[in-house]
Amino acid sequence: MAEITAAAVKDLRERSGAGMMDCKKALAETAGDVEAAVDWLRAKGLAAAAKKSSRTAAEGLVAVAVSGTKGVAVEVNSETDFVAKNEQFQDFARTAAKVALESGIADAEELKAAPHPAGATIGDALVTNVATIGENQALRRVAAVAVDQGLVVDYVHNAAAPGLGKIGVLVALESPAGADVLQPLGKQIAMHIAAAFPVALKADDIAPEILDRERKVAAEKAAESGKPAEIVAKMVDGAVAKFAKENALLSQLFVMDNKTPVADVVAKAAKDAGTTIVLKNYVRFQLGEGIEKEESDFAAEVAAAAAGA
Structure with a gap:
């Protein structure tokens, strides 16, 4: 059995927000693997979805x-x-x-x-x-x-x-519009990106390994519901679709109002400017x-x- 160090428990608590005893149990269940322990806690409903970009130390x-x-x-x-x-x-x-x-x-x-x-x-x-x-x-x-x-x-x-x-x-905006239109739009979208942690521009662009990990977590969580297999399958599909929607930039709700998808923000700016604007890419x-x-x-x-x- 892997040794569970205080440092590992502290790291897991910071990443997951879970309690100390839950973190110790998660690490014991996963042989001290912190990443696996995060998923174990999430499957048990003891931690929020972890975003690597919010728990960095360098x-x-x-x-x-x-x-x-x-x-x-x-x-x-x-x-x-x-x-x-x-x-x-x-x-x-x-x-x-x-x-x-x-x-x-x-x-x-x-x-x-x-x-x-x-x-x-x-x-x-x-x-x-x-x-x-x-x-x-x-x-x-x-x-x-x-x-x-x-x-x-x-x-x-x-x-x-x-x-x-x-x-x-x-933020890369493809458009014939001038800087007077694109600069403020791009700045707002960039601030949204800084705050909202999108993992891809579109849901279809999300890396398969990210979706596979979410599917595994969702499956473990749904299996504990005791519902029939066909219902569990739908629950898993729904959870993965929700994750994709919430983590793809164009479908995320704009942080400025928390109700309008980013794609609609861009479309409105294009309509107001009387031209086309495409959010082509971001870093x-x-x-x-x-x-x-x-x-x-x-x-x-x-x-x-x-x-x-």
Whole structure:
């Protein structure tokens, strides 16, 4: 039987909001696997649906940069929040985003190999930062969006400086409308995205593995109802459909009024402007998102980067 540590119980409580004893039992039932324990608690109705992006721990900055019809988001990690306030670190993140935007690079490894304005490469500048600031750092990920006609709008939540913060959002609006229409619309949608954690643009775009996990949780919960198999099957289908609707951006209820689907917000803006507006794509980077399992390897990752890997 796996040892249930106090740290694991604390982590599970923070992720699930469940009580201490329930967390201990969940970990015991899942051999100490925190992710499986979250699902066990949800199946038992003891935890709300977990969003990985709301329970991250890595420090650093997300940098965004836009220019008309294109935009990029870059995440640079550090060990402590103190370093994220360092001017040298902020300048690196800002420069990395600018280089990605100007070069069209949307891959972290390619960006590390790109020339730095001050000489050498972005990767070399990162290694220099590690040496001079005295703390491990890593350029973790890059994403880009673009439209043929229209505007890419950016938004930073918990901004540490212009274009730098804990959450960075890009919204790509395809339209012949002017910036006077698209900028305020894109800003509101970006703020919605920052708050609402969509996992895909449309329900059909949600990754199969995400839906499979929700189906498994829903099936375990429905099975405890004691209802006939055909009713249980409908309950499961309904729960998965509800999850997809609530987690796809276009079908989410707009946070500004909590009643209008985002798709209808865009349609109304298009009607008011007398033209077409299509919400083509978006990016939402939250600091540390998706790296909970990799934190123990953070130093090794930086060491590999320093060695030119």
